Amino acid sequence: MSSSGQARSGLSGAAGVRGAQQQAQEQQQRKPEKEQQQQKAQEQQQQLATRAKDFADPKDDCKGDASWMAPLFGSPSSLRLALHVFAERSGGGHSVMDCRLFGRNKVETCKWNGWGYCDTYVSMSSASMIRLHGSRYSLCGVDMGHWHEFMESIPGIEFAFSSPAQDTLVIPPQRVNNEAFIKELQQLAPEIEVANSEKERLFHGHGHTCNEIFELRYGTVARLPDVVLYPKEHKDVEAIVECASRHNVCLIPFGGGTSVTLGVAVPVSESRMVATVSLAFMQRILFLDKDALLMWVEAGAVGASLEERLRRHGVTLGHEPDSMEFSTVGGWVATRASGMKKNRYGNIEDMVVDVVVVTSKGSLNQQQSAPRVSSGPSLQQLMLGSEGTLGIITQVLLKVKLLPECKAYGCLAFPTFTAGVHFLRHVALDNLQPASIRLMDKTQTQCGSLFRVSPPGGPPLKELLADRLKKFYLNKIKGWKEEDLCGCTLVFEGTTEEVNTQRNNIYKAAKLYGALPAGSSNGERGYQMTFLIAYLRDFIMEHHWIFESFEASMAWPVVLVCYQRVKDRIKSDCSRLGIKYPPLVMVRLTQVYDGGAVLYFYFGFNWAGLREPIKVFSEVEHNARQVILDCKGSISHHHGVGKLRKEFMAKAVGKTGMELLRATKDAVDPQNIFGNGNMI
Structure with missing residues (x-):
């Protein structure tokens, strides 16, 4: 019994000694781990402090200035607090990232009289095959089908005859040069770049309607901006608007220049100095929070570059309009844009949490970053679709989503x-x-x-x-x-x-x-x-064909009716207006909703022999749009109104709606500083 007890006692004692030794070893091992954790926590606190300091003290483009985002929170101090809270809460917080794709170099990189990059174009090979030249797309450098088999079946398309675009264009001179405005602006914000070269004025004086491209390639331009301004941040835009209000200068916001509604064109009747405000230098992601799935971004950020940068961090905006290579966040908001993947990610209005807009009465924003508020009518929704008529969008708070698996x-x-x-x-x-x-x-x-x-x-x-x-x-x-x-x-x-x-x-x-x-x-x-479609439009224009697209949303019961009626009206108008060959009309249904769908029409005709091709083209398109309205369709689903379709606005929103829009315009912009002439 005692020996057994001694044995048990001895065994227990040995185990106890080994247990004590093991415990001591584990504690010794845990000590470095604990020290590492403490050190890591200290480093995180230091990073948070540094981040807050970086935003408080401007250093360079890679750090940031609290004034960029202060409108979101009311003051730089509250901004720093918000950044600290977001960064502390989320390991996925990222500060300023420059996702600039273009700056002023876009004038050299992209065409002035057509779509896209200068080094990318379409031609017909000797074997009658389409080839996209360049290296920017997966389809570049390869022959794409025997296109002549299809084209030969369409009367009026003859590739043996061509009408190359003019190499040069007579540039109208500056109509008004308000020297006092420029002088005060440069004193107030010397970092703003001011450009008045013919090339930059021309590049910023048009969008991409068929009308504009035809005039650039074969005609003349009646009016261009007198000067192009390049702000670097939000406060620069405030300075521009402040000076413009004092000197009665007309301002036209410019993002990617992809408007297909004459949205960035200068009104010919404008007698004041016209300054186009390009957001080419405002392309930064100001903050990305992967836990909250929110992103603050400047309005000049280009879609393709923005998406590429977001994907590096495992998230996506998911907004992919056909123009995303060149269009900008501000332009999307200003036109109520839609992307091809809206079924999963929503339209732009579904992604926007807040918008910062500089008006002639001051900056406007929601003052909070909550996902939803009930604080009266949404002022943000008022800015969605405002098309540059109420102010300049400088920053947008957007929802992002994790990248799909x-x-x-x-x-x-x-x-x-x-x-x-x-x-x-x-x-x-x-x-x-x-x-x-x-x-x-x-x-x-x-x-x-x-x-x-x-x-x-x-x-x-x-x-x-x-x-x-x-x-x-x-x-x-x-x-x-x-x-x-x-x-x-x-x-x-x-x-x-x-x-x-x-x-x-x-x-x-x-x-x-x-x-x-x-x-x-x-x-x-x-x-x-x-x-590739827009490059094809420019190519076929050189062979006497005008080609354009327009879209509209409508209820399901009238989709097929509207589809047929619009096609019939285009064909009958082309015949009535003396167009020699039947037009080419094709359609795709691009978006679906519970209550309806979007029809996207493409149509074109041979303009050879017409004295005023664009006048004829505009009449055909106008009448097609009227047919859509008669079918209770919209004047636009995602392109916007601009100056091209504003005559239909009264029918679209009614008399009271027009009065409300005009009253809002008069209240926010009584001098019509934002006088691009869109919508109203």
Whole structure:
């Protein structure tokens, strides 16, 4: 008993000694860990203090100045507190990031008389194949289908005849030079760059309507801004507006210059000095909070560059309009823009939490960063769609989302456009929308299919045989008419499970409307084509064709009716107005909602022989827009109103609505400092 007890006691004692030794060793190991944690905590506190100091004390473009963001919180001190709270709460806080894509160099990098980059253009090869020259796009440098097969079927398109754009343009001189304004501005804010060269005035004096591009390539320009101003930050814009109000100078905000509504064009009748305010230097992400999923960004940030920078940090804005390579955050807000993936991320109004706007009465913003407030009518919503008529947007607080785990493309083929429209309505009503879904009518489907990449020597025999088998199956087995076939392109985003579920649900629903899968590569190519269309417009203009697009939203019951009536009206007007050949009209359905959809019309005609091509073109487009209104459609879904469509505003918002808009304009801008002439 005692020996046993001694044994147990001895065993227990040995274990106790070993336990004590092990505990001491663990404590010794934990000591460095604890010290490391304390050191890390001290470093974090130091970083927070440094960050707050950086924002309080301006140093350079990579640090920031509290005055940039003070309007969001009322004062630099409250701003520093907010930054400290956000940074302390979230390990994902990031301070100022410059995502500038263009500065003043955009004047040299991009075309003055057409879309896009100077080094990127479309031409017809000797083999009658389209080629996109350059190196900026995946489709550059390769032949894209035998386009002549499609074009030869359209009367009036003759590539043997061309009308190259003029190399130079007579630039109208400065109409007004308010020297007192410039002198005071340079004294008040010497960091603002002032430019009055012909090249910069021309570049900032137009957008990208067919009217403007035609005049630049073949005609003259009646009015340009007298000067271009380049502010560097919010307080510079305040200085510009303050001086302009004192000297009665007209200001026109300028972001990416991608307006298709004459939105940045100078009113010909404007008798005051006109200063275009370019936000080319205001492209910084002021703060990104990955926990709150919020981003403060300057209004001049260009979409493509902004998105690339956000993706480095694992988040996305998800706003991808067709113009995102060149358009800016401020322009999106000012026109109530929409992107192709609005089903997942929303339209721009769904992303905006707050907007900072400099008006002639002072800066305006919400004064808080809460996700939603109930503080009377939303002043932010008033600025959404204001189109530069009430002030200059300088900063925007936007929601961001985590990057999706998975992205996939898809494509469907429908026997008719009608079947495709009914399918999209089904998708909307059952809430099956993927990130993006687009339905093309038969003409656009035929046009798009011609831009398949053709390898040297033509497609391989295996591919040719596969195409013939597909056509045989569709024509002989399914009974489809090849000329009626319509394509539908898809983008799926989310987790792998979500994408698989979306895809299964979409393809299951599509079968109910007679659709067949058409391959993910066709879907991906369809979206790549988005960035080629405007280059094609400029190319075809050199061959006597004017081509343009316009869009409108409408209720589901009138989608097919409006589609047919607009096409018929365009064709009848072209015949009546003496256009020799029938026009080319094609349509795609680009956005779906529970209650309706968006039709995006493309139309063009041969302008050879017309004395006033643009006048004829404008009449045809005007009448087409009237048909849309008669069908109770909108004057625009996401392009805005500008000066091009403002005559339709009274019908769109009514007499009381117009009175309210004018009263707001008179209250905020009694001198009409922001006199671009848009909307009202």
